[in-house]
Amino acid sequence: MKILKRTLLLVLIALTIAIYYNYPKLNILAGYSAKNTASSVFLAERSLEFTDTNDNNFSPINLTSDEINAGEKSATGSVYGLLKRKAIYREGLGAVLVTDDFDTSKPQLTPKRSKADNTTPFPYGNADHKDTIFSNIDYKKLKETIDTIFNSRNQTRSVLVVYKDKIVFEKYDAGFTKESKQLGWSMTKSITSTLFGILNCQRKINFQQDNLFPEWENDDRKNITIHNLLQMNSGLEWEEDYNTISDATKMLFLEKDMTKVQVNKPLIGKPNESWNYSSGTTNLLSGILRSQFDTHQEYLDFWYEALIDKIGMNSMIIETDMSNHYVGSSYAWATARDWAKLGLLYLHNGEWNGEHLFDQDWVTYATTPTPTSDGWYGAQIWLNAGSRYPDAPKNMYSFNGYKGQNVFILPDQDLVVVRTGLTKNADMNTLLKGILESIKN
Known part of the structure; x- marks a missing residue:
């Protein structure tokens, strides 16, 4: 009996350690699954079955299980029931991963949209154009x-x-x-x-504007320009890897404000000499776009x-x-x-x-x-x-x-x-x- 208890204790300890060290990964897996499911079902209007069979059916995302709540337009992803993440769909804004303290009842600004032109033929409208046969096409x-x-x-x-x-x-x-x-x-x-x-x-x-953020005023990051960011050649640290826990996956599935993530990254190269593909840089640019407008509504509409x-x-x-x-x-x-x-x-x-x-x-x-x-x-x-x-x-x-x-x-x-x-x-x-x-x- 003592041996059995000790064995169970060791198993429990090992499981606890495994969960502790893999928690960030489980968090991202469940987050990806919940976010993708909410977008697929409520934005792209696909079924949960189709989404799980196709969009979420690749390793390691296929370790997750998903549920939807049609009434509140939400999706929940979990990994072996150990960790759950929730994403909600908001009309005009799409799906977003939320934390437990996110107030879903708080009204959100949404972009103003123009009425679709469904009578003018493609490309200037959304109607089908008359077939055109080109003699030079096989x-x-x-x-x-x-x-x-x-x-x-x-x-x-x-x-x-x-x-x-x-x-x-x-x-x-x-x-x-x-x-x-x-x-x-x-x-x-x-x-x-x-x-x-x-x-x-x-x-x-x-585009040559520099000294873009207060956090950069007192170091060499003040020399980074909008031009450098557009070309992803700022020299800022960033890891773009979708197969691991990286800067990119942590940003997309853990952060509340993605425009600020790379603001706090150090300079590890020289601007204009250190090309590095970075989703953090693009969201930094989204934040810079926000700063061009007096109100958030103007930013959303633009x-x-x-x-x-x-x-x-x-x-x-x-x-x-x-x-x-x-x-x-x-x-x-x-x-x-x-x-x-x-x-x-x-x-x-x-x-x-x-x-x-x-x-x-x-x-x-x-x-x-x-x-x-x-x-x-x-x-x-x-x-x-x-x-x-x-x-x-x-x-x-x-x-x-x-x-x-x-x-x-x-x-x-x-x-x-x-x-x-x-x-x-x-x-x-x-x-x-x-x-x-x-x-x-």
Whole structure:
């Protein structure tokens, strides 16, 4: 009996130690599951069963279990019942992870939205356009090329090809349609930077502004400029790893105000000489955008009035954190067609239906390689200057997101290609090569 008691005690001690050391990981796992479930069910209007079978069905997230409360529009994620996290959905603001002390009854400011234009054809409205047949397109080859990345391995959810402002090919996986909102993950970063381009065009911001935060006044961080932040070349410490407990995962699943996380990070490199991909930097930029406005309502409205609703991306929702700041690094949801509209805005150098939101100078700036990025990165936009996609033009650039979300802009070919999915397994170079071979300019 004594041996049994001692054995049980040792097991209990070992279990306690294991829980103690793994608690932060369990916290993040449950947080990811709860947040993703709330967004999927209440924002993207998918079922809990679909979400658990697909979006949350990968290691180690598949260790969690999820429940929803339809009445209060909330989702709860737990890991073996040891730890629970809750996310709530708020109309106009999306889903957010909350803490026990979060007052769900407190009214929240929400962005004002424009009425969707459902009568004007795409791209300037949301109605279908009349089919246009281009004699220089091999539609059979185009279809065969795109079909190859729709399988269980690639888990592609949508591919959209827009040529000369016309949708020439569009395909969705089972369960998805042109109305399905899809999470862009880090494609959201390009939304955030575009807003800086708009402010720059309006002569309302100076990219060379330094001494950005009081916390930086007394050390070398005072030399960091908005320009350095846009290029992710500030020299600030940051670890971007979604497979571990990193700065990125702690920010997304533990922090109340994501705009402040990197403010407190030390300088470990030199501005303009230390490119380092950082979601913390983009949320820092979201905080800087907030500082451009007298009221929080103006900040919330600006993202939609100046860009999102302005170009008819009416399906798009940018989710906020608990402090009601936009999570500019990661949380934009939209249909494939609306993601394509952002690409078309860049293809047309900031002009949209006769109105200039930004100019050619911004496009040139945003697509100029950041020093020390090996030609991969501009101002929150990915580049092909370093031939990441060897069979695509070097002046192609793209908005990219976690798990293989892409909007490719090919200026010389008058082409925008959207791909969304659940994995990065798809060979995007081969896809782009096949599309280019299908369209003879």
